[in-house]
Amino acid sequence: MAFWANESWIAASATHQYVSGFDPKNLSDGAYKLTLGGEAIVSSGYSESGSEDAYREICQGGVLKLLPGQFAYLITEEKVFLTTDIIGFINAATGVKLKGLVNISGFHVDAGYEGKLIFTVFNAGPTPISIFRGQPLFRFWISDFRGTGSSIKTGYDSIPRDWADRLHGTYPSPFALSARIIELEKSVGKLEGQKNQFLIYAFIIGIFLFPFVAGLYASVFAPWFGATVSERILDTVFKRTPTSGSPLAKEPQEAKPPPAASDQPATKTPPAANTPSTGAKPGE
Numbered sequence: 001m002a003f004w005a006n007e008s009w010i011a012a013s014a015t016h017q018y019v020s021g022f023d024p025k026n027l028s029d030g031a032y033k034l035t036l037g038g039e040a041i042v043s044s045g046y047s048e049s050g051s052e053d054a055y056r057e058i059c060q061g062g063v064l065k066l067l068p069g070q071f072a073y074l075i076t077e078e079k080v081f082l083t084t085d086i087i088g089f090i091n092a093a094t095g096v097k098l099k100g101l102v103n104i105s106g107f108h109v110d111a112g113y114e115g116k117l118i119f120t121v122f123n124a125g126p127t128p129i130s131i132f133r134g135q136p137l138f139r140f141w142i143s144d145f146r147g148t149g150s151s152i153k154t155g156y157d158s159i160p161r162d163w164a165d166r167l168h169g170t171y172p173s174p175f176a177l178s179a180r181i182i183e184l185e186k187s188v189g190k191l192e193g194q195k196n197q198f199l200i201y202a203f204i205i206g207i208f209l210f211p212f213v214a215g216l217y218a219s220v221f222a223p224w225f226g227a228t229v230s231e232r233i234l235d236t237v238f239k240r241t242p243t244s245g246s247p248l249a250k251e252p253q254e255a256k257p258p259p260a261a262s263d264q265p266a267t268k269t270p271p272a273a274n275t276p277s278t279g280a281k282p283g284e
């Protein structure tokens, strides 16, 4: 197995087109630079919602921004045409990987594969990564592939639209979570500010309303409230003898039953004669 150097690429391309629009200028140390094509599917990320806008068309020179924690399907502009006696290897360019873009997808292209290549990437970095259509974002190597059994396979022409459903939801990276926490802290700070404002307003309104409420209480509620409930509470708490104004005073006292007749000691009524005369006659 031998990887193709630039010379092998150029010599072989004289009889077969391995990459659409082949240009030797795009070769670098045996790697052919494939560029970003016109469509992408991007996950909702941490600051957007739903997968409705996941599919993105990228116009010529148009930019696609991948936020921290976002996951995307990208497609190459070029199609590759592998014969059955070669195999391909793919990767993302180092420059963009150093910004934090991770290539999650496979690394080989089957012998006999014909079509565009789809890359699955994830922004694991702390900052948004902007890529543009036509940017030489991917690397493609070819190697001889000995033996038989491979056949021509029709590959991708575009990104299947239903792949958007696979990217529904969020894929939070530590950076995305940190950004989310900062957003929430800002919201909490705003709410705190609103709460303080509310308390200040309530205090000011309270100052203006106090004389009115106090007057209302003194003139309407206090006479009724003070005479009934207040006195009752004071009597109970301080074990006071119910005052004449107190409701307890007005309540009938519990009557003690009179002692039984047999229990009463016999008392004699002193004779009228022994009663010291007051000199007064009855009826006087």
Ligand SMILES: O=c1ccn([C@H]2C[C@H](O)[C@@H](COP(=O)(O)OP(=O)(O)OP(=O)(O)O)O2)c(=O)[nH]1
Pocket: 105, 106, 107, 108, 109, 110, 111, 113, 116, 117, 118, 119, 120, 155, 156
């Ligand atoms: O990141 C990748 C990896 C592969 N391919 C293309 C080239 C490859 O020939 C084809 C199938 O890839 P692979 O053989 O790895 O996928 P599979 O899941 O094993 O599918 P299959 O069983 O059809 O081979 O998809 C891509 O577009 N992107």
